[in-house]
Amino acid sequence: xxxxxxxxxxxxxxxxxxxxxxxxxxxxxxxxxxxxxxxxxxxxxxxxxxxxxxxxxxxxxxxxxxxxxxxxxxxxxxxxxxxxxxxxxxxxxxxxxxxxxxxxxxxxxxxxxxxxxxxxxxxxxxxxxxxxxxxxxxxxxxxxxxxxxxxxxxxxxxxxxxxxxxxxxxxxxxxxxxxxxxxxxxxxxxxxxxxxxxxxxxxxxxxxxxxxxxxxxxxxxxxxxxxxxxxxxxxxxxxxxxxxxxxxxxxxxxxxxxxxxxxxxxxxxxxxxxxxxxxxxxxxxxxxxxxxxxxxxxxxxxxxxxxxxxxxxxxxxxxxxxxxxxxxxxxxxxxxxxxxx
Amino acid sequence: xxxxxxxxxxxxxxxxxxxxxxxxxxxxxxxxxxxxxxxxxxxxxxxxxxxxxxxxxxxxxxxxxxxxxxxxxxxxxxxxxxxxxxxxxxxxxxxxxxxxxxxxxxxxxxxxxxxxxxxxxxxxxxxxxxxxxxxxxxxxxxxxxxxxxxxxxxxxxxxxxxxxxxxxxxxxxxxxxxxxxxxxxxxxxxxxxxxxxxxxxxxxxxxxxxxxxxxxxxxxxxxxxxxxxxxxxxxxxxxxxxxxxxxxxxxxxxxxxxxxxxxxxxxxxxxxxxxxxxxxxxxxxxxxxxxxxxxxxxxxxxxxxxxxxxxxxxxxxxxxxx
Numbered sequence: 001x002x003x004x005x006x007x008x009x010x011x012x013x014x015x016x017x018x019x020x021x022x023x024x025x026x027x028x029x030x031x032x033x034x035x036x037x038x039x040x041x042x043x044x045x046x047x048x049x050x051x052x053x054x055x056x057x058x059x060x061x062x063x064x065x066x067x068x069x070x071x072x073x074x075x076x077x078x079x080x081x082x083x084x085x086x087x088x089x090x091x092x093x094x095x096x097x098x099x100x101x102x103x104x105x106x107x108x109x110x111x112x113x114x115x116x117x118x119x120x121x122x123x124x125x126x127x128x129x130x131x132x133x134x135x136x137x138x139x140x141x142x143x144x145x146x147x148x149x150x151x152x153x154x155x156x157x158x159x160x161x162x163x164x165x166x167x168x169x170x171x172x173x174x175x176x177x178x179x180x181x182x183x184x185x186x187x188x189x190x191x192x193x194x195x196x197x198x199x200x201x202x203x204x205x206x207x208x209x210x211x212x213x214x215x216x217x218x219x220x221x222x223x224x225x226x227x228x229x230x231x232x233x234x235x236x237x238x239x240x241x242x243x244x245x246x247x248x249x250x251x252x253x254x255x256x257x258x259x260x261x262x263x264x265x266x267x268x269x270x271x272x273x274x275x276x277x278x279x280x281x282x283x284x285x286x287x288x289x290x291x292x293x294x295x296x297x298x299x300x301x302x303x304x305x306x307x308x309x310x311x312x313x314x315x316x317x318x319x320x321x322x323x324x325x326x327x328x329x330x331x332x333x334x335x336x337x338x339x340x341x
Numbered sequence: 342x343x344x345x346x347x348x349x350x351x352x353x354x355x356x357x358x359x360x361x362x363x364x365x366x367x368x369x370x371x372x373x374x375x376x377x378x379x380x381x382x383x384x385x386x387x388x389x390x391x392x393x394x395x396x397x398x399x400x401x402x403x404x405x406x407x408x409x410x411x412x413x414x415x416x417x418x419x420x421x422x423x424x425x426x427x428x429x430x431x432x433x434x435x436x437x438x439x440x441x442x443x444x445x446x447x448x449x450x451x452x453x454x455x456x457x458x459x460x461x462x463x464x465x466x467x468x469x470x471x472x473x474x475x476x477x478x479x480x481x482x483x484x485x486x487x488x489x490x491x492x493x494x495x496x497x498x499x500x501x502x503x504x505x506x507x508x509x510x511x512x513x514x515x516x517x518x519x520x521x522x523x524x525x526x527x528x529x530x531x532x533x534x535x536x537x538x539x540x541x542x543x544x545x546x547x548x549x550x551x552x553x554x555x556x557x558x559x560x561x562x563x564x565x566x567x568x569x570x571x572x573x574x575x576x577x578x579x580x581x582x583x584x585x586x587x588x589x590x591x592x593x594x595x596x597x598x599x600x601x602x603x604x605x606x607x608x609x610x611x612x613x614x615x616x617x618x619x620x621x622x623x624x625x626x627x628x629x630x631x632x633x634x635x636x637x638x639x640x641x642x643x644x645x646x647x648x649x650x651x652x653x654x655x656x657x658x659x660x661x662x663x
Binding site for chain 2: 172175176179180183184187274277278281282283284297300301303306307310313316317319320323324327
């Protein structure tokens with residue numbers, strides 16, 4: 001596969017993923033917090049095309065599930081009644097761009113249930129939670145990376161442009177932060193924050209913590225670029241014409257850092273998504289009932305869940321295309337923007 | 342010599358800086374180990390006050406820092422609230438297990454990635470290279486968490502490896518050989534997760550270093566002189582790639598304590614990871630600070646070792662404005 005094609009696929013894939021989480025309310029058939037206590041750990045619902053009499057249908061339908069009377073979380077299909085999959089059905093309320101809607105992409109008539117990726121221990125639909133949880137995890141990555149990069153940009157440009165004492169002090173601080181193992185640092189900072197907080201507060205705290213822990217590397221790289229850009233002939237010329245520091249930075253120097261900036265973004269975002277997932281997985285991040293990919297995986301720390309219900313692994317599997325997309329993007333940007341001149 | 346001293350001093354300063362920063366974070370933290378006790382009607386406020394005084398928590402931050410520093414000098418690294426033990430003892434008993442795991446995994450990853458990296462670099466863009474590169478890229482896109490969970494599922498499903506912990510429940514009654522076997526069985530899974538996690542990083546690094554070395558004019562001319570391929574590879578190119586190998590070596594020392602955190606927690610390996618998590622949840626301050634300090638120490642030491650080795654091996658660095 002040619003390089004260009006791969007990058008294009010990666011971009012399309014990532015846009016689809018982000019689009020899916022933005023439209024979570026519409027795409028998800030259920031509310032992420034809605035519990036169906038009759039169906040704990042229901043397996044992914046099978047879509048059927050051939051009915052009990054053996055005739056073929058052009059449109060998928062499903063059967064209801066009857067819980068097994070003997071064993072917990074074992075089900076049989078109830079072949080007596082078929083539920084066709086319906087499009088654009090009316091269901092739970094959600095808000096989209098500030099409007100309250102209840103139209104969903106697909107759904108099933110009552111009393112049937114459709115669980116494309118099965119349910120968790122409370123009978124909550126994994127597919128809906130995966131979409132809603134992606135909002136938390138993917139947005140945490142984006143916001144934290146934006147925070148890290150703007151901090152890094154500010155420190156790096158000041159340090160590189162003004163040099164001297166300021167530069168020395170700031171770079172010592174950078175070395176200090178680089179010297180700390182980041183996962184430990186994340187843990188440690190999290191350790192000193194309150195444990196029992198509302199999910200919204202937890203989300204913002206988490207983003208701030210992750211974002212502020214990682215500013216050092218982009219700061220150092222941006223400093224390097226600014227340092228060399230400062231000595232370019234046209235910058236010196238502009239300075240000779242009496243351009244102010246601020247004008248020089250904004251007009252001539254910071255545009256040069258774009259390559260490093262974008263490459264770092266493509267590297268940091270997946271790293272931070274993983275940081276959120278890891279912390280929430282360990283119970284240090286966003287808590288129930290709000291879904292995040294991390295806390296959805298949290299229940300897998302119990303071995304019997306891990307062994308019996310493979311669909312609980314779905315949030316970890318989604319990370320693979322996300323990582324792949326960003327990795328292709330980062331490689332491409334690194335080659336094109338930093339060395340491609 | 343002066344260079345070595347300067348680097349050592351620098352490393353020591355970084356450690357001091359990190360310890361000060363950790364203490365500052367502590368100050369920002371609401372709540373502490375004894376907060377929960379306040380809710381317990383059976384514990385009188387007197388007792389709590391007494392306990393806080395005993396651990397010095399009622400003092401100002403600088404005083405606590407100095408006390409902690411004194412305790413570090415004595416080799417105690419503060420006291421754990423939860424265990425009532427010196428932190429150093431507590432951490433050491435766990436760090437041993439972590440190091441057993443990470444040192445073995447680093448060695449294995451080295452043993453696999455160096456030959457593979459050299460091989461791929463030598464056959465650059467031919468199919469052998471393409472396959473290994475594609476494989477490493479694929480591994481790189483699998484997050485550690487997924488890798489660990491997937492391996493665990495495999496273990497539980499196949500029943501081939503012991504899953505979780507470091508020893509079986511009947512460990513104490515086993516003979517020496519059986520004991521070693523038992524630990525090895527528990528060891529395989531976290532080891533595999535770690536090796537698979539670090540392998541693509543190491544491999545990419547070695548390959549890039551070798552490709553750079555093979556592109557050197559000296560190697561080109563050696564090739565033009567008709568020197569045999571294996572001699573070029575091992576006698577000329579490998580030493581030329583030494584710098585990148587040395588920095589990789591430093592990196593693997595640096596991450597000895599931090600690389601396995603998550604894997605340990607997922608597979609309940611009794612290393613530093615689970616202990617750190619427990620200490621965080623219980624707000625066992627000095628244990629957290631101790632663990633952060635120890636892993637920072639490894640990071641600083643790894644960088645230091647790499648710098649010193651580079652200094653010794655590369656005259657360009659020695660003569661340059663260091």
